[in-house]
Amino acid sequence: MPEDQPTDAHLCGQLYAALEVLQRLGDVGSRALGREALRLRASKRPRTEMTVPLHTVGKSLYWARLRGHGVAAGAVFRTIPDLMPAARDLPGSLTTGQQEEFLRGRLDRLETIEKSVGIGAAVAGT
Template sequence: MPEERPTDAHLCGQLYATLEVLQRLADIGFRALGREESRQRAAKKPRTEMTVPLHTVGKSLYWARLRGHGPAAGAVFRSIPDLMPSARDLPATLNPDQQKEFLQGWQAQLDAIEKIRNETAGR
């Protein structure tokens, strides 16, 4: 039986975590995604809060590579297409239950990225 695709709210949380990690690897000044208040705003209004970071993801990848984090940033970057919601655009708003799904997706993606980092560090 095929695995069900996560909800758009969950995928938005995973996408947010991915963009957050890329900003952290890039170590550039606009790393706002790592702030709790930014994450809470994105959980309520993904389209408003995530569109600009999604548009500038190439900049994060570029700077992460310059900082010596190319392999990790590349692996994180390549996951983005699979994390895009099924709708044409990011959801404009999420209700309280969807906000919980967003945060669960965010945590699940951070855990998945950490697992990959640990596996590649052991090589």
């Protein structure tokens, strides 16, 4: 996978990580995206599992700011447009290989977030 051309599956994993971190920072929805079962379901069906968190990302940002995590949450929030897949919508389903790409993308983004914003694994939920 070329560095400048990530696949939609990889981007979806990165997007998932950003949404997951924002939920954790805002303590939103009991941090649902941090649960392994939901993560695995999202890797199979991104559109089904990620549409609502994507639509409510502003709520995560708002609550993160109220909890004193505004700078970190703002930095993560600003990355979301670049993490959207090239297709018009999130993929409906992913193959087994694409699911692995999704999960690698998630881990890659969590690592990037930790390096750039200083949010450790305890917050990011690796």
